[in-house]
Structure formats: structure tokens, C-alpha cells
Amino acid sequence: MEQQFDLIIIGGGSAAFAAAIRANDLQLSTLMVNGGLPLGGTCVNVGCVPSKFLIRAAESVRHSMHSPFDGVQPKGAEVNFKSIIQQKKALVSEMQSRKYLDLLADLKNLTVLEGHAEFADKNTVTVNGESYKGIKIAIATGSTTFIPPIDGLSDTPYLTNDTLFDMEEQPDSLLIVGGGYIGLEMAQLYNRLGTRVTVVEALDRVLATEETDVTDELTRHLSAEGVDIRTGAAIRRVWQESGMVKADVEVNGQNQTLEASHLVVATGRKANTDSLGLDKAGVETGRKGHVMVNEYLETNVPNIYAIGDVNTHPPFVYTAAYEGTTAVGNAFQGASHKVDYSVLPWVVFTDPQVAGVGMDEEQAKQKGVPYEASVMPLSEVPRSIAALDTRGFIKLIRNSETDQLIGARIVAPEGSELTMELSLAIRYGITVKELASALHPYLTLAEGVKLAAMSFTKDVKKMSCCAG
Known part of the structure; x- marks a missing residue:
């Protein structure tokens, strides 16, 4: 029955x-x-929870090896990779039970x-x-x-985020296929833990749905840390040979052969x-x-x-x-609730983070919205200056006729923490002038939002600290 x-x-x-x-x-x-x-499901078992745990672990290793302060000499970290993965597994189990x-x-x-x-x-x-x-x-x-139809892939061992995060033996090297947010997060964290990482992206840049200023800025910082990023690179064939995974890659009409101990597929969902x-x-x-x-x-x-x-x-x-x-x-319940993602904040958990909400310039152009953008480099934000970490920028996009904020893109350490203020500003029609006049605490990253708003009409480089 x-x-x-x-x-x-x-x-x-x-x-x-x-x-x-x-x-x-x-x-x-x-x-x-x-x-x-x-x-x-994905988030607690193989996605958000394990990846963010490992990102933070890798960040602690990075900080132990690099310091911008003259009086701080980092001594490095002793990494027990197996212990990190085992602690990750314990956290996943605990979160799965609790939540x-x-x-x-x-x-x-x-x-x-x-x-x-x-x-x-x-x-x-x-x-x-x-x-x-x-x-x-x-x-x-x-x-x-999504597993792409690459010649030889079905006969070659490969990993995805479902399996990579459970490996207790640290990979010597990774060849990551895909330059989206999943591929880049994995690339940076494993690079920081001491694995040699190469990212292969078929399009002309990583995070290709974003504007070039965002992708160029992120690529510059990842490359400076040692992540090898190959864009415009089409993989023609992969195979396993002598315990290594190899790939024939065509870059700008030239053929290259790349190899790594492990192949990771991160080509979308x-x-x-x-x-x-x-x-x-x-x-x-x-x-x-x-x-x-x-x-x-x-x-x-x-x-x-x-x-x-x-x-x-x-x-x-x-x-x-x-x-x-x-x-x-x-x-x-007979409800007619529509889902509305027009002001959805989102984050890529690299370091610096990439975050956004609302429209960028290209999207505004496509929708026929009159727009103007202002970019505030972190080199002009007191919090970032004092921390000796000025990687990135805060970009605001406004409707040039109404002065209302319509979008924002951020590349900054912990830049995701700014997205909710900007999301609410867009949702409730707050103008850039109102953002610029709002009191933001001095020496916070959020003050960068105020400075970016002010920069539509003023040269903040010629202003004193806290000037309104």
C-alpha cells in the first residue's frame, strides 16, 4: 500500500x-x-564548513611565515597535515550532529x-x-x-571538493582545472599549506563573470603568493604516467605539458x-x-x-x-512569496576576499541604468594603512541620476563584512550622499565605504583623517 x-x-x-x-x-x-x-548535504559535509576550516588553518600558516612589521620576525609553522584534516573531520561530524x-x-x-x-x-x-x-x-x-568531457579524464584518477578535503596525506602538487571560486579557494589554501598548485582556466581570466579590475587584482595577489595561474588554457588531454598526472594544454596557440601529483576538477556544478x-x-x-x-x-x-x-x-x-x-x-499557506536576489550579497573566501552585492558596471549598462563608479584603494583607508595591508579596493556603483547605490564590488581582507551595510543601502534606496554623511568608526574597514562614497565628489587624498 x-x-x-x-x-x-x-x-x-x-x-x-x-x-x-x-x-x-x-x-x-x-x-x-x-x-x-x-x-x-554539501555545505556541512564537503563544502562550506570543511573549506572554511581549511582556509583559516592555511591562513594561520601564512601569518606565521610573513609579517609586514619590522619588529615582528615570523618563525614559520610546523604543519601536521594529517592532524589538520582529522580536526576538520571532527568539526564536520560535530556540526552535522548539532545542526x-x-x-x-x-x-x-x-x-x-x-x-x-x-x-x-x-x-x-x-x-x-x-x-x-x-x-x-x-x-x-x-x-x-560538473565533469567536463576531457580526453582521457575517465581513465585518470581525479579529485573534487567531495574527495580532496578528506585526503590525510598532503598532496605534493595539485593541477586544478577551473578558475571559479571553488578552484581558487582550494588553490590558495593548499598553496599556503605547502602544496605546489597550478590553476588552469580555459577563459581569459579567473572569476570570469566579474569585471577585469576585480579579477586582475585577485590574480595579482594569488600569483604573488606562488599560485601558478594559467588562463586562456584549454586542456586537450590528461593521463597518468609514472605516478604523476599529466595534461596537454594549449595556451595562446602553443602546446604545453603540465604535471602534478594530483588532478582536481573544479569546473562548475x-x-x-x-x-x-x-x-x-x-x-x-x-x-x-x-x-x-x-x-x-x-x-x-x-x-x-x-x-x-x-x-x-x-x-x-x-x-x-x-x-x-x-x-x-x-x-x-496560499502565500505568494517571490524569491528576490537582486541585492544578494556573495563572497569568495580567498585572501583578499572578493565580495559583491547588486549590479556591476556591465550589468548596469545592459539594463540601461545610468551609472557612475568610484574605486577606493585600500591604500587610502586608515585601517588598512595601520595594518600594513593595503591589498585591494572598495568599489561603489551609483545611479548617476538618483545618487542611489545600485552595486558594490570589494577586494579586501575580510571585505565580506562590508556587504550587509551595502546590501541594506541598496534595498532601502539609501543614497551615496547619505552613506558619505553617516558616522563610520575610525580605523574600521567599514570607514572605507564612507570614503568610497565621499570620493564621488571629493578627493579623499587631500582630506585629513576622519574629515567629513
């Missing part, structure tokens, strides 16, 4: 748990089917099944040979690394939808298998929703959780 539920959630990550918690609040009978990563597994006892209306779910029709899924029917179904199966049987439910998918949804998170099938990395929206853990809650409200 088919078992009946108000809601069936396929997946066990952040979007799924947010949906389950909201459904429990509404006293909806809910089935969660998890058949991929352990409960908690996911321990919550299950309080979700009285939730049933959790381990197994692979496949649609039988738009209201029915099969799991482990049993059928389950739901009034509404939420697809929350997440995404995984694809949705985990291949074996869901979406055709049986009539659900439409797009590029790389992502489920197409409208602004209410509905698929083309009225009772089926898609939330988190599996859909076409920005793939962040905080958007996934937001979507899980929103979808349940729309599905069962």
Missing part, C-alpha cells in the same frame, strides 16, 4: 531541512528521502528515509521498492561537480537530477540538469517545487535555506 504524506522532500541538505522545519511548524506530515551525501541530526528529535511530523527516490508520477515516488504519495513534493537534491525520473513527473530541466522554477519556486508541474542548488537560482547555503522555508509557505 502507498504511504500518504502532505509533503515529500527529496534530499537531505540545507534546503531540505529548512523545508522540513517549516512543515513541522505547520504540522504537516512530511517524508524526507536522502540518498546522496550524509544528512546535512542537523540533533534536530530530528524535535521534528515530530517528519519521517526520514535513507535511499534513492525516483518519481513514478507527479505525486508518487518510489524508495527502496516502496511507493510514497505526497500532496506536494519538493526536489532538494543539490548539485555536484551540475544538478543531481539524472536518476530522479523527472520525465515521469513531467518536470522540465535546463542546462546541466538544473530544474526550471518560477519566482515562487514552482516547477512547470504545479504541485512540485525545486529548492536549493538543484534549481537555477544562486547556489548558496543561505539561499537554499531561504528557499526551503519559502516554498513550503507558498505550497501550503
Whole structure:
């Protein structure tokens, strides 16, 4: 006999748990089917948590070896790589228990099944040979690394973020395919821990969706630390030889052969939808298998929703959780809440960090918005000057007719901490003049926002400290 539920959630990550918690609040009978990563999904198991732990570990090594202060002579660090990875694993286990597994006892209306779910029709899924029917179904199966069709790759051992972070023996060298945020974060952290790293990017620059001033600035600092970045580099073939991975790469019409002890693939993400049987439910998918949804998170099938990395929206853990809650409200409370990511803040956790919110110049141009940009180098920000670390800049983009802030891009150590002020300024229509007149504490990085706002009309180089 088919078992009946108000809601069936396929997946066990952040979007799924947010949906389950909201459904429990509404006293909806809910089935969660998890058949991929352990409960908690990408973020806690193989994504955000392990990567940020390792980034901080690598940063501590960097600081122990480099100091800009004349009176501080760094002595270096003794790195026990295996111990770092083991501590990472313990943290992941603790976070998975605290933020996911321990919550299950309080979700009285939730049933959790381990197994692979496949649609039988738009209201029915099969799991482990049993059928389950739901009034509404939420697809929350997440995404995984997209594996490109490179000649020889299927016969060559390679790693992804799912497997690299669990290696307890430190790689001697890494050849990372892909210059997006995942590839760059991995490249810098392993380089800082003592692994020789080469990044190969087919496009003409890393983080290619960003403007050249951002990518050039980041590339300069990563290269200065020793990360070998090859852009405009198309990999033609990979193979394993004498315990090394080798790659034929074409750069500007010239062929090169690169080699490393390990190959890492970081060429974007694809949705985990291949074996869901979406055709049986009539659900439409797009590029790389992502489920197409409208602004209410509905698929083309009225009772089926898609939330988190599996859909076409920005793939962040905080958007996934937001979507899980929103979808349940729309599905069962008659709500019509639209997801709006026009002022979504985002971060790349390199050092310096790259962060942004709203439009950049090219996006404003494409939308026909009259714009003006102002760039404040950190060499003019007192906090950065005093810290002897002036890497990066703060760029504000305003509507040149209304003076309202419409976007920002930041390259700065801990620059992500500025994004919420800027996000709220854009959302609530705060003008650049108002930002410039607001009191920002002296010797904070946030003061750089004030200076960048002031620089639309003043030359801050000719101003005294704290001048308004």
C-alpha cells in the first residue's frame, strides 16, 4: 500500500531541512528521502564548513611565515597535515550532529528515509521498492561537480571538493582545472599549506563573470603568493604516467605539458537530477540538469517545487535555506512569496576576499541604468594603512541620476563584512550622499565605504583623517 504524506522532500541538505522545519511548524506530515551525501548535504559535509576550516588553518600558516612589521620576525609553522584534516573531520561530524541530526528529535511530523527516490508520477515516488504519495513534493537534491568531457579524464584518477578535503596525506602538487571560486579557494589554501598548485582556466581570466579590475587584482595577489595561474588554457588531454598526472594544454596557440601529483576538477556544478525520473513527473530541466522554477519556486508541474542548488537560482547555503522555508509557505499557506536576489550579497573566501552585492558596471549598462563608479584603494583607508595591508579596493556603483547605490564590488581582507551595510543601502534606496554623511568608526574597514562614497565628489587624498 502507498504511504500518504502532505509533503515529500527529496534530499537531505540545507534546503531540505529548512523545508522540513517549516512543515513541522505547520504540522504537516512530511517524508524526507536522502540518498546522496550524509544528512546535512554539501555545505556541512564537503563544502562550506570543511573549506572554511581549511582556509583559516592555511591562513594561520601564512601569518606565521610573513609579517609586514619590522619588529615582528615570523618563525614559520610546523604543519601536521594529517592532524589538520582529522580536526576538520571532527568539526564536520560535530556540526552535522548539532545542526542537523540533533534536530530530528524535535521534528515530530517528519519521517526520514535513507535511499534513492525516483518519481513514478507527479505525486508518487518510489524508495527502496516502496511507493510514497505526497500532496506536494519538493526536489532538494543539490548539485555536484560538473565533469567536463576531457580526453582521457575517465581513465585518470581525479579529485573534487567531495574527495580532496578528506585526503590525510598532503598532496605534493595539485593541477586544478577551473578558475571559479571553488578552484581558487582550494588553490590558495593548499598553496599556503605547502602544496605546489597550478590553476588552469580555459577563459581569459579567473572569476570570469566579474569585471577585469576585480579579477586582475585577485590574480595579482594569488600569483604573488606562488599560485601558478594559467588562463586562456584549454586542456586537450590528461593521463597518468609514472605516478604523476599529466595534461596537454594549449595556451595562446602553443602546446604545453603540465604535471602534478594530483588532478582536481573544479569546473562548475551540475544538478543531481539524472536518476530522479523527472520525465515521469513531467518536470522540465535546463542546462546541466538544473530544474526550471518560477519566482515562487514552482516547477512547470504545479504541485512540485525545486529548492536549493538543484534549481537555477544562486547556489548558496543561505539561499537554499531561504528557499526551503519559502516554498513550503507558498505550497501550503496560499502565500505568494517571490524569491528576490537582486541585492544578494556573495563572497569568495580567498585572501583578499572578493565580495559583491547588486549590479556591476556591465550589468548596469545592459539594463540601461545610468551609472557612475568610484574605486577606493585600500591604500587610502586608515585601517588598512595601520595594518600594513593595503591589498585591494572598495568599489561603489551609483545611479548617476538618483545618487542611489545600485552595486558594490570589494577586494579586501575580510571585505565580506562590508556587504550587509551595502546590501541594506541598496534595498532601502539609501543614497551615496547619505552613506558619505553617516558616522563610520575610525580605523574600521567599514570607514572605507564612507570614503568610497565621499570620493564621488571629493578627493579623499587631500582630506585629513576622519574629515567629513
